[in-house]
Amino acid sequence: MAQPSAGCQFSPWTDPDEKPLIQFQSVTKSFGSFVAIDDLSLDIFEREFFALLGPSGCGKTTMMRMLAGFEAPSSGTIRLAGDDIGPVPPNKRAVNMMFQSYALFPHLSVWENIAFGLRREGMAKHLLVDRVEEMLRLTRLEKFARRKPHQISGGQRQRVALARSLAKAPKLLLLDEPLGALDKKLRQDTQFELMDIQEKTGTTFVIVTHDQEEAMTVASRVAVMDEGRLIQVDTPDRIYEAPNSVYVADFIGDVNIVQGRADLQGDRVHINWAEGQPPIIGTSNHNFSQDQSVHFAIRPEKISIWSDRPETSDETANIVPGQIIDIAYLGNISTYHVELPNGQMLKAQTANTHRIARRKFTWDDTVWLSWSATGGILLEG
Amino acid sequence: MKRLSWFNVTSLTLGFAFLYLPMVILVIYSFNASKLVTVWAGFSTKWYGRLFQNEAFLDAAWVTIKVGLLSSCLATVLGTMAAYVLVRGGRFRGRVLFSGMIYAPLVMPEVITGLSLLLFFIGIGLDRGVLTIILAHTTFSMCYVSVVVSARLVNFDRSLEEAALDLGCSSLEAFRLVTLPIIAPAVISGWLLAFTLSLDDLVIASFTAGPSATTLPIKIFSAVRLGVSPEINALSTLMIAVVTIGVISASLISKRANLRRHHEEQAAERGQD
Amino acid sequence: MRRLTLIAIPYLWLLALFLVPFLIVMKISLSEYALSIPPYSPYLDLSAGWAGLVKFLSQLDLENYIFLTTDDLYWKAYLSSLKIATLSTVITLLVGFPLAYGMARAATEWRPTLLMLVILPFWTSFLIRVYAWMGLLSQEGLINQLLLWLGVINAPLMILNTPTAVYIGIVYTYLPFMVLPIYSILEKLDESLLEAAEDLGCSRLMAFWLVTVPLAKNGIIAGCFLVFIPALGEFVIPSLLGGSKTLMIGKILWEEFFSNRDWPVASAVAIVLLVILIIPILLFQRNQQNQREADT
Numbered sequence: 001m002a003q004p005s006a007g008c009q010f011s012p013w014t015d016p017d018e019k020p021l022i023q024f025q026s027v028t029k030s031f032g033s034f035v036a037i038d039d040l041s042l043d044i045f046e047r048e049f050f051a052l053l054g055p056s057g058c059g060k061t062t063m064m065r066m067l068a069g070f071e072a073p074s075s076g077t078i079r080l081a082g083d084d085i086g087p088v089p090p091n092k093r094a095v096n097m098m099f100q101s102y103a104l105f106p107h108l109s110v111w112e113n114i115a116f117g118l119r120r121e122g123m124a125k126h127l128l129v130d131r132v133e134e135m136l137r138l139t140r141l142e143k144f145a146r147r148k149p150h151q152i153s154g155g156q157r158q159r160v161a162l163a164r165s166l167a168k169a170p171k172l173l174l175l176d177e178p179l180g181a182l183d184k185k186l187r188q189d190t191q192f193e194l195m196d197i198q199e200k201t202g203t204t205f206v207i208v209t210h211d212q213e214e215a216m217t218v219a220s221r222v223a224v225m226d227e228g229r230l231i232q233v234d235t236p237d238r239i240y241e242a243p244n245s246v247y248v249a250d251f252i253g254d255v256n257i258v259q260g261r262a263d264l265q266g267d268r269v270h271i272n273w274a275e276g277q278p279p280i281i282g283t284s285n286h287n288f289s290q291d292q293s294v295h296f297a298i299r300p301e302k303i304s305i306w307s308d309r310p311e312t313s314d315e316t317a318n319i320v321p322g323q324i325i326d327i328a329y330l331g332n333i334s335t336y337h338v339e340l341p342n343g344q345m346l347k348a349q350t351a352n353t354h355r356i357a358r359r360k361f362t363w364d365d366t367v368w369l370s371w372s373a374t375g376g377i378l379l380e381g
Numbered sequence: 382m383k384r385l386s387w388f389n390v391t392s393l394t395l396g397f398a399f400l401y402l403p404m405v406i407l408v409i410y411s412f413n414a415s416k417l418v419t420v421w422a423g424f425s426t427k428w429y430g431r432l433f434q435n436e437a438f439l440d441a442a443w444v445t446i447k448v449g450l451l452s453s454c455l456a457t458v459l460g461t462m463a464a465y466v467l468v469r470g471g472r473f474r475g476r477v478l479f480s481g482m483i484y485a486p487l488v489m490p491e492v493i494t495g496l497s498l499l500l501f502f503i504g505i506g507l508d509r510g511v512l513t514i515i516l517a518h519t520t521f522s523m524c525y526v527s528v529v530v531s532a533r534l535v536n537f538d539r540s541l542e543e544a545a546l547d548l549g550c551s552s553l554e555a556f557r558l559v560t561l562p563i564i565a566p567a568v569i570s571g572w573l574l575a576f577t578l579s580l581d582d583l584v585i586a587s588f589t590a591g592p593s594a595t596t597l598p599i600k601i602f603s604a605v606r607l608g609v610s611p612e613i614n615a616l617s618t619l620m621i622a623v624v625t626i627g628v629i630s631a632s633l634i635s636k637r638a639n640l641r642r643h644h645e646e647q648a649a650e651r652g653q654d
Numbered sequence: 655m656r657r658l659t660l661i662a663i664p665y666l667w668l669l670a671l672f673l674v675p676f677l678i679v680m681k682i683s684l685s686e687y688a689l690s691i692p693p694y695s696p697y698l699d700l701s702a703g704w705a706g707l708v709k710f711l712s713q714l715d716l717e718n719y720i721f722l723t724t725d726d727l728y729w730k731a732y733l734s735s736l737k738i739a740t741l742s743t744v745i746t747l748l749v750g751f752p753l754a755y756g757m758a759r760a761a762t763e764w765r766p767t768l769l770m771l772v773i774l775p776f777w778t779s780f781l782i783r784v785y786a787w788m789g790l791l792s793q794e795g796l797i798n799q800l801l802l803w804l805g806v807i808n809a810p811l812m813i814l815n816t817p818t819a820v821y822i823g824i825v826y827t828y829l830p831f832m833v834l835p836i837y838s839i840l841e842k843l844d845e846s847l848l849e850a851a852e853d854l855g856c857s858r859l860m861a862f863w864l865v866t867v868p869l870a871k872n873g874i875i876a877g878c879f880l881v882f883i884p885a886l887g888e889f890v891i892p893s894l895l896g897g898s899k900t901l902m903i904g905k906i907l908w909e910e911f912f913s914n915r916d917w918p919v920a921s922a923v924a925i926v927l928l929v930i931l932i933i934p935i936l937l938f939q940r941n942q943q944n945q946r947e948a949d950t
C-alpha cells in the first residue's frame with residue numbers, strides 16, 4: 001500500500017470527534033428471497049479511499065448502487081453527511097459514479113461527455129468551459145477533446161469516464177471495478193494516478209473490486225465482504241498481517257493454514273497439530289481456552305527454507321522437516337510446495353537471490369522449514 | 382475466400398432469378414409500345430406520359446402519400462412508446478394482453494383487421510374517409526415499429542441511462558438526450574417500414590376508405606382486375622425504381638459508415654496513447 | 655405517474671382500435687342482415703337503457719354460424735384455404751431454405767449485398783409483385799410463350815385463374831418472410847460445429863441433417879408461421895391470380911362484405927377464421943417469446 005505523504009498519519013476512523021461522511025445503519029437489501037446485504041453497518045470518512053473487496057455475489061456492487069441511488073435498501077438507513085439519502089433520486093445526489101463499462105455516450109464527443117453533468121446543473125458557460133478544460137488537463141486528455149468514444153483507446157476511455165464523474169466535484173465518487181478492462185502494466189500506472197487524483201481533489205473515493213492487489217495498493221481502508229456481510233474492515237497492512245478469520249487470511253494473498261488444538265503456555269500458545277511432532281509455538285492477542293480448536297495462519301514469505309536443520313533460535317522457534325513436491329518459479333520469487341511428515345502441505349516463498357541453475361533446492365529434496373514465534377497468527381476459523 | 386459448392390451457387394442463382402425476373406419483365410414491358418404482352422412493338426415511353434396525365438391516379442397518389450406520412454409518424458411515436466413499455470415496463474397488470482395486442486396484427490390476415498376496423502368506425506359513427514384510413518394504418522403499423530424498436534432496446538446498454546441519471550438528468554431528459562439519439566437508426570427504420578406498409582396497403586384501405594378517399598393501391602387493384610395494363614406497368618416500374626434507389630443508397634451509406642467506424646476504432650487502439 | 659402515462663397511451667389506443675373492433679365483429683356475427691344503414695340489426699340503442707340492452711342481447715343468435723355450416727361454400731373454402739396455405743408454406747420452405755443456406759455460406763463480404771437483394775422485393779409493393787405474375791401466367795403470357803417456343807407444349811396452358819397460379823403467387827410474395835428468419839439463424843451458426851460432426855464421423859449430408867437443420871429449427875418455425883398465418887386469410891393473390899375456381903376464405907369474406915353486403919355473415923366468417931388461427935398465432939407468439947429469451 002502506498003502511504004500518504006510522510007508525516008501525516010491519515011486515520012479519521014480512529015478519531016472519536018470525526019463525523020463520518022457515509023453511514024450505513026443496519027442496512028438490509030433483499031431481491032425477492034435472496035438477501036444481498038444482511039444487516040450491514042459501516043462508517044466511511046471524508047477523504048478516504050475506501051475499498052469494498054470480495055468475490056462475485058458478496059454484495060459489494062449492491063452497496064455501491066445503493067449509494068448511487070439505483071437501488072433502495074429494503075430496511076435500514078444510509079446517510080450522506082448526516083442526511084438520509086434514501087428518498088433522494090440518483091440525479092439529485094452529490095454522488096457520482098464511474099461505471100465498469102465506462103458508459104460513455106457514444107454520440108457525444110469527449111468534451112461533451114465531460115460537460116454533460118455540468119450542463120444539467122445549468123452552470124454558466126464560461127465556468128463550464130473552464131471546468132471541462134481543467135478536467136481534461138487533470139486526466140491528460142486535452143488532445144482528444146473533439147474525438148468520439150469509438151475513436152479513442154480503452155485506456156483513454158477510462159480516463160474520460162473518470163473526468164466525467166469528477167467534473168461536478170461530488171462529495172463522493174463511486175468506482176465500479178474501474179481498472180478491470182485494462183492490461184496489467186496500464187493497470188498499475190492507473191492505480192497510482194487514481195490515488196494522485198484522489199489526494200489532489202480531496203474527494204472521497206469508494207472503489208469496488210474483486211482484485212485484492214488493487215484494493216491493497218490504492219485503499220486507505222479495505223472492507224472484506226462475503227455473502228452480504230462485512231468480515232473485516234481495516235487498513236491494508238492490518239488486513240494482511242492480522243486477518244480476523246480464515247476467510248480473510250485466505251482471501252488476501254497466499255496463506256498456509258494449519259489446524260490444531262491450543263495448549264496455553266504462559267504468554268505463548270502451543271498448537272498441537274500432528275502426532276509425534278513438536279507443537280507450533282505462536283503468539284496471540286486473542287484469549288483462547290485450553291484445548292480450543294484453532295487455525296494457525298502464516299504467510300509463505302515468513303517461512304524460511306533450509307537444506308540442513310538450522311539451529312534453534314528466536315528466528316527459528318519452529319522447525320519442521322519436509323519434502324519438496326513442487327516449485328513455482330515466478331522470476332523474482334519461487335514458491336516451494338513442501339509436504340510435511342503428516343501429509344500436510346506448506347508453501348514457503350523466497351526471493352531468487354541466485355540464478356536458477358545455482359539454486360540450492362530442487363524437486364524431491366528433503367528440506368527444513370522454519371519460522372519465528374511471531375511470524376504467524378492464530379485464528380478461530 | 383470461401384468457395385461455394387455448386388449446389389449453393391445454383392440455389393442462389395435460381396432463388397434470386399425467381400425473385401427478380403417477374404419484376405424485370407414488368408419493367409421491360411412498361412417500355413413496350415404495344416399494349417399487348419405478347420407482342421414487342423418497339424421502345425416507347427408513351428405509357429409514362431399517359432400515366433402522368435391520369436388525374437385520378439395522381440389524386441390517389443397524393444392521398445396515399447398524405448396518409449403514409451401522417452400514419453407513419455403517428456405509428457412511430459406510438460410504436461416507440463409501446464416498445465419501451467414492453468422492454469422496460471417490467472410487470473404490470475394486463476401485460477400479457479398488451480403484448481398479445483402488439484404482436485397479433487403482425488400475423489393477422491388483413492381482411493379480418495380491415496373488417497373489424499370498419500365495423501368499429503361505423504359503430505362509433507365516424508365517417509369513413511382519409512382520417513379513418515390514417516387511424517387504421519397507424520394501428521397496424523405501430524406494431525411493426527414496436528417490433529423493430531424493441532429489438533434495438535433489448536440490446537441497449539442500460540448503464541448509459543444510469544450514467545445520465547447519475548450526472549443529473551431526469552428520466553425524460555435521459556431518454557431525450559441519451560437513449561433516443563442512440564436508438565435513432567432503429568426508430569428511423571421503424572418509420573420507413575410504417576411508411577412503406579401504409580403506401581402498399583390494399584385490403585385495410587379498401588375497408589376503411591370512404592367514397593371520398595381513394596388510395597393508389599385501391600386504384601391499381603380496380604384497374605388490374607380487368608387485366609394487364611401498360612400504364613400500370615409504367616407505374617410499377619416507377620415504384621420499383623424508387624424503392625431500388627432507396628434500398629441501395631441506404632445499404633451503401635450504412636456500409637460506408639460501418640467501414641469508417643471500424644477503421645477509426647482500429648486506429649485508436651493501435652496508435653495514440 | 656409518468657410511467658403509467660407511458661403505458662396508458664399505446665395501451666388505450668390498441669384497446670380502442672384493435673380489441674374493441676374485434677368485439678364488435680363478434681357482436682355483428684350474432685346479428686341479422688337488414689336492409690338498413692348500417693345493414694344489420696339489432697342496433698344497440700343506448701338511450702333505451704337497460705331494457706334496450708336486454709332486448710338487444712335477446713335478438714342476438716347463432717343463426718349466421720349455422721348458415722355457415724349448412725352452405726357448402728364456406729366449409730369448402732376453409733378447407734381449401736387450409737390446404738393451399740399448408741402446401742404453399744411447404745413449397746416456400748423448400749425454395750427458401752436453400753436460398754437462405756446459400757446466403758449464409760457465402761463469403762462474408764458478399765452477405766450484406768445478398769441480404770439487400772432479398773430485402774429489396776420485401777420493400778417493393780406487394781400488389782405490384784402479384785400483378786407481375788398476371789402478365790407472365792396468362793394464356794398469351796411469357797411463360798406460355800416460352801414453353802410453346804421450346805416445344806414443350808402444343809397449346810397454351812391454363813395457369814392463370816387456377817390454384818396453381820395462387821401457389822406460385824404465395825410462394826413468390828412470401829419468400830422473403832421465409833428466407834430472412836432462416837438466414838439470420840444460419841448466419842450465426844458456428845462452423846466449428848459442423849467440423850466437429852465431420853471429425854466424429856458424419857458425412858457432409860449427415861452433418862447437415864443432424865446439426866444444421868435442428869439448430870435452424872427456430873428460424874424454420876418462425877418462417878413457416880410468417881407464411882402460413884397470413885396466407886390462410888390471403889385475399890389479393892386468389893383474387894388476381896386464382897379466378898373463380900380457387901376458393902379461399904379471404905376472398906369469400908370480401909365478397910360477402912362488398913358484393914352481398916351481408917355484414918353479419920362476413921363477420922361470422924371472420925370469427926371462424928380467427929378461431930382457426932388462434933392456435934397457430936399463439937404458437938407463433940410463444941416461439942417468438944422463447945426466441946427472445948434465448949437471445950438475451
